Amino acid sequence: MKVFRGRHCFIFGLPLIFILIHVYYVMEFYKNSKTEVPHKQFNKKFDHLILGPAAGQGLPNRLQCQGTKALNRSGASNSRSGLDESVTFVTVFTIYNSSLDNVDDKSSKTVVGNASYNKVDRSMAVLNVFINFIQVAMPQSKVVILTDPASDLSVRRNSVSLYHIQGEYSRDKLMLQRIRSYIIFLETKLQNLPQNPRNITHYIFTDSDIAVVDDLGQIFRDHPNFDLALTFRNNKAQPLNSGFIAVKGSPDSILRAKLFLQEVLKIYSSKYINASRMLGDQLALAWVVKSEPHFDARRFAKPLAFAEDIGYTSVLFLPCALYNWTPPEGAGQFHGMPLDVKVVHFKGSRKRLMLESWNFYSSSMEIDDMLCLILGSGRTKYDF
Numbered sequence: 222m223k224v225f226r227g228r229h230c231f232i233f234g235l236p237l238i239f240i241l242i243h244v245y246y247v248m249e250f251y252k253n254s255k256t257e258v259p260h261k262q263f264n265k266k267f268d269h270l271i272l273g274p275a276a277g278q279g280l281p282n283r284l285q286c287q288g289t290k291a292l293n294r295s296g297a298s299n300s301r302s303g304l305d306e307s308v309t310f311v312t313v314f315t316i317y318n319s320s321l322d323n324v325d326d327k328s329s330k331t332v333v334g335n336a337s338y339n340k341v342d343r344s345m346a347v348l349n350v351f352i353n354f355i356q357v358a359m360p361q362s363k364v365v366i367l368t369d370p371a372s373d374l375s376v377r378r379n380s381v382s383l384y385h386i387q388g389e390y391s392r393d394k395l396m397l398q399r400i401r402s403y404i405i406f407l408e409t410k411l412q413n414l415p416q417n418p419r420n421i422t423h424y425i426f427t428d429s430d431i432a433v434v435d436d437l438g439q440i441f442r443d444h445p446n447f448d449l450a451l452t453f454r455n456n457k458a459q460p461l462n463s464g465f466i467a468v469k470g471s472p473d474s475i476l477r478a479k480l481f482l483q484e485v486l487k488i489y490s491s492k493y494i495n496a497s498r499m500l501g502d503q504l505a506l507a508w509v510v511k512s513e514p515h516f517d518a519r520r521f522a523k524p525l526a527f528a529e530d531i532g533y534t535s536v537l538f539l540p541c542a543l544y545n546w547t548p549p550e551g552a553g554q555f556h557g558m559p560l561d562v563k564v565v566h567f568k569g570s571r572k573r574l575m576l577e578s579w580n581f582y583s584s585s586m587e588i589d590d591m592l593c594l595i596l597g598s599g600r601t602k603y604d605f
Contacts, residue, residue: 268604270577272597277557284558291589306421308438309363312429313399315372315390334580347572350579354432367402397497400486407479414472421470428464434588435563447537448474452545453521460521461506464566465545481534485509549600558596573603
């Protein structure tokens, strides 16, 4: 009976042993697969440069790359002597008090190349690289930084000045404040401008995370009759990007540009105030433009410049593909990088790529090769 009972327990316990062994091997396989295939971790943000195949290879009128070596010219302008008027870049930038609290926190340190940054240093590095690219591409231009009077911002660079404007510069209100600051800046320039000025200064309002890689004075030479310029893309919900706005420097154009932006601010405040942290300005821009009775939004589908009267303002629409190109689109709707790209916009989590790109340019002095590095990064998102 004891032998029978032992055999009986063994027979009934055998399946349980097989189940436990199976579970063990499944867990081991799962653990190993996670270790061996890190590229399947989606949405990962990297703290170092990631490069892959450059988009657009083999396509006409696109930058062709072999690694980080450009195989064809980007079409950058070599002559900038034809512009009699000057160009000033204007950006809104401030340092938040909350970012000053942990400047010595080692966990907030970021290393890019041979430099180590805390949060404040990192923001300042992006601003300085923004200025660097402008001074390389357009050395005769100036930069004006619109900022909070309460900010401790200090920038000591040639041809760079600070312009203090009271307002709400909190993260939740910054996009709203940006439009207000643009309007106040234009009002001030208009008040101090003679009716028939001898020397005209044009203005380009941009985000501070862009790289100007070619002469933008060409906009004002090739399109002499517009008041304000916007950049567009083939995106039904958000066809206009607010990170690049050009204003012609004549008194009439500054006035009309100011009136246009006041209408955008009005729509922003009344219809899109819940999106004041992000995207509200772009939604308001699209609403104002599309509200024009005869405006044909189908023109956004083709990356060709065109002009249209929106209210009393003559608006020039410039394709993002050239004047506001973004790394994610390198593998997306733009199918690579156009040869004559003028502006690269490091939107979102691509500020590391902006700093890495400047470091690369500083060592190679080749804009075309640097563009290949940017293109090779593709859709990669970084830690900042």
